[in-house]
Amino acid sequence: MLSAVKRYRALLTATLRACFPRTSAYLREQHGSALSHAYPHPNAPLVSGATSRVKSKATAKARAKGAAKPRAKRAQPASEGIYGPSPLSVTTGQIQAMREQVKAAVGKGLLGEPSDEQWTMITCEHPVARVFAGAGSGKSSTLLLRVVFMLCHLKVAPERLTVISFTNASCAELRGKLVELLQFWSYPFDETSARRCVRTFHSAMGMMARQALGDPRWFEQSGRGRSGEPDDSLATGSAQRAVLKETYQSCYAENADFRERVHRLLGAPPPASGKPAGKAPLNLYRLPGEFRALPLFEAFQVQAGFAESIGLRPECLTGDGMSGVEEDFAEALALFWRSFNEQLAARGLMTFNHGFQQLTETLGDNGSSFGETALIPFSHLLIDEFQDISPQIVLWLQAAQRELTRRGQAVSLMAIGDDWQSIYGWRGSSPELFLDFDRHFPGKGRLKKSRVLRLETNYRSVAPVMEDAARMLAEVSCKQDKNCRAAKVTGPGDHGVKLVPGFDLRTGMDALLEEVTAQCSLRHTDEKTAVLLLSRGNDALKRIQARLDPALPVRALTIHRAKGLQAEVAIILDDCEPPPAHPFRNALYARSGFFRSSYDQAMRDETARLAYVAITRGASRVIWFTHNTQGAAGALVNRRS
Numbered sequence: 001m002l003s004a005v006k007r008y009r010a011l012l013t014a015t016l017r018a019c020f021p022r023t024s025a026y027l028r029e030q031h032g033s034a035l036s037h038a039y040p041h042p043n044a045p046l047v048s049g050a051t052s053r054v055k056s057k058a059t060a061k062a063r064a065k066g067a068a069k070p071r072a073k074r075a076q077p078a079s080e081g082i083y084g085p086s087p088l089s090v091t092t093g094q095i096q097a098m099r100e101q102v103k104a105a106v107g108k109g110l111l112g113e114p115s116d117e118q119w120t121m122i123t124c125e126h127p128v129a130r131v132f133a134g135a136g137s138g139k140s141s142t143l144l145l146r147v148v149f150m151l152c153h154l155k156v157a158p159e160r161l162t163v164i165s166f167t168n169a170s171c172a173e174l175r176g177k178l179v180e181l182l183q184f185w186s187y188p189f190d191e192t193s194a195r196r197c198v199r200t201f202h203s204a205m206g207m208m209a210r211q212a213l214g215d216p217r218w219f220e221q222s223g224r225g226r227s228g229e230p231d232d233s234l235a236t237g238s239a240q241r242a243v244l245k246e247t248y249q250s251c252y253a254e255n256a257d258f259r260e261r262v263h264r265l266l267g268a269p270p271p272a273s274g275k276p277a278g279k280a281p282l283n284l285y286r287l288p289g290e291f292r293a294l295p296l297f298e299a300f301q302v303q304a305g306f307a308e309s310i311g312l313r314p315e316c317l318t319g320d321g322m323s324g325v326e327e328d329f330a331e332a333l334a335l336f337w338r339s340f341n342e343q344l345a346a347r348g349l350m351t352f353n354h355g356f357q358q359l360t361e362t363l364g365d366n367g368s369s370f371g372e373t374a375l376i377p378f379s380h381l382l383i384d385e386f387q388d389i390s391p392q393i394v395l396w397l398q399a400a401q402r403e404l405t406r407r408g409q410a411v412s413l414m415a416i417g418d419d420w421q422s423i424y425g426w427r428g429s430s431p432e433l434f435l436d437f438d439r440h441f442p443g444k445g446r447l448k449k450s451r452v453l454r455l456e457t458n459y460r461s462v463a464p465v466m467e468d469a470a471r472m473l474a475e476v477s478c479k480q481d482k483n484c485r486a487a488k489v490t491g492p493g494d495h496g497v498k499l500v501p502g503f504d505l506r507t508g509m510d511a512l513l514e515e516v517t518a519q520c521s522l523r524h525t526d527e528k529t530a531v532l533l534l535s536r537g538n539d540a541l542k543r544i545q546a547r548l549d550p551a552l553p554v555r556a557l558t559i560h561r562a563k564g565l566q567a568e569v570a571i572i573l574d575d576c577e578p579p580p581a582h583p584f585r586n587a588l589y590a591r592s593g594f595f596r597s598s599y600d601q602a603m604r605d606e607t608a609r610l611a612y613v614a615i616t617r618g619a620s621r622v623i624w625f626t627h628n629t630q631g632a633a634g635a636l637v638n639r640r641s
């Protein structure tokens, strides 16, 4: 007799395989090669040994349902190596030439002398490497020197190398510095070359889609009168909202099942049977676990986007294993998303997520159909902020480099990031992917495992700031241990986190403004920004900015936006408490098969990491105004004592 847990797992596994053939096949393949893990394993992965016992039945069922697409060729197992088996050819002569040129650049004040750990990264010969770079460890400048080394000394053709970073702002900064450095190396590389070379994930995907998917029209860009690069930062605008609303109305009008679920979700009486459906209700709805109430069609879009980024297909979701609100939401979402996909097809549009999905599927099923030009730029990848990568992007990158390997092309991947600074879990990213890197990006032969490099010297913050920041992560189990060292000497007046508890902006605004002004006049470093004012949301920041003297060297930003920036003083305004439990996302997380922790646990950890990011923006001092001390601020008090 199977236990209830085993029956539940088998049921979910079969559903997973039927609904998400590509992702589940991938996870099944690489599960066998999973490495041992440095952190506990609270939830056993759903794709377990039990999977193989239900394999043939589930596959047959999926085929019968037409869920599994016919494949032109069998995808290579994910556990089969992609990189190597030989290291990159790096000679002592090439390293010597690089060192001499760097020395000359340092002499001209173009850059600082790289440390030994930075040199190891710059000249690494392993074709698949991951670099755990602590906050303020100079990863961006080292990444650029690595690019210079590859182009100028290893003679990698520029059209084969792509640097990927997360935001347009960070890409712009990297491009500017790269052009400057390469000019010093007398390497022909202008603004246009830099645009081609340094991209966001969405722009890189768009470049591939232009060649391989016939230059799709992107849903996210529709109605904006712009045809530039795909850009992740685009918020849902009126044109997007109109399509979502129309989908919602038509789904409501045509589908009694959808109507019923919508009424249950909104707490409305059941729809009258036998009568025309009428207009769909537009009441706001807050899914348990979410901060904001939204019209249902927007709530569906938000959750569907999350599901897609963790490798699931919203249109195939079922409520199996869920109950109450979550079950209704999942079933309604699946109906909605099927209609939405039809609306997109009718309008000749594609979402960015579908772009990633389609490219991944085509590469796996029929990679030989890809023209060489679509793939070549992905031969040598350097990825910044790797800790914020999502399963969807892992699958896509992996498929692209696997196809290049299949064609006999040399490929390499350098992933640079700081799992301690992973703060985009709410959008589907997870530091687990960086920690489980070798599962997803395996090498061949002796190079089966990636080379692990560490940048542990912090050039930004004094030791008391770093020590308090590290205290934030004491309870986070899913992390890479690091031994970060401060290069800066603690000066008079420097301090770690000074907590100001019981703070209320309504009554404490004047005291806060006084503190900000005082900190600006206490400057004793050459940081361009004296104070970074940081909060999780924009509301408090806007109110403070309205009262701040605009001449002060202060920037007010959300913690997410401040990532990568620094100031002499960081002033934090947030309790950094974890969000409420999110049963729906917990269920999606479990189905994804990529994660060990639950979504709620991931969010608790992420709150600690958010506090870590905020604290590490401060070079000399950190002041934390907080209402209560139950969240991360409280943890700091406890851990200091």
Ligand SMILES: Nc1ncnc2c1ncn2[C@@H]1O[C@H](COP(=O)(O)OP(=O)(O)OP(=O)(O)O)[C@@H](O)[C@H]1O
Pocket (backbone or CB within 6 Å): 112, 113, 114, 115, 118, 133, 134, 135, 136, 137, 138, 139, 140, 141, 418, 421, 459, 460, 563, 564, 565, 616
């Ligand atoms: N070898 C070095 N010697 C002295 N200073 C350095 C060195 N490398 C980097 N720095 C300085 O350290 C600071 C932090 O660098 P950078 O902003 O590139 O760090 P980061 O790793 O991207 O930080 P974070 O991830 O926290 O945003 C910068 O002011 C940079 O100039």
